[in-house]
Amino acid sequence: MEKIIFDFSKLRGRIKERYRNESVFSEVAKISKPSLSAKLNNKTYFKPSEIVEISEILEIPDDEVKSYFFKQKVRFSEREMHAS
Helix, strand or coil: CEEEEECCHHHHHHHHHHHCCHHHHHHHHCCCHHHHHHHHCCCCCCCHHHHHHHHHHCCCCHHHHHHHHCCEEEEEEHHHHHHC
16 A cells, blocks of 8 residues: 655745744644644544634635645655654
8 A cells, every 4th residue: 555745835835925824724724733734744534624714814816725735745656654
């Protein structure tokens, strides 16, 4: 199985631009700080409903959602991850 690592740098930039920091944003988005951190650090994935909600809060146009949430940084196979 492959593990896809996403690049959330554009999303992080939008959060900082609109809300100064991830802590303030997590309160507005009603996502716990640890949960938001885990998602932005590729420990867990965003749920589709979270992507929709966050896109609305940050005023991300529909045609730009992919560049914020689905830009791939790296792809690993499960085997490669355990070989390290």
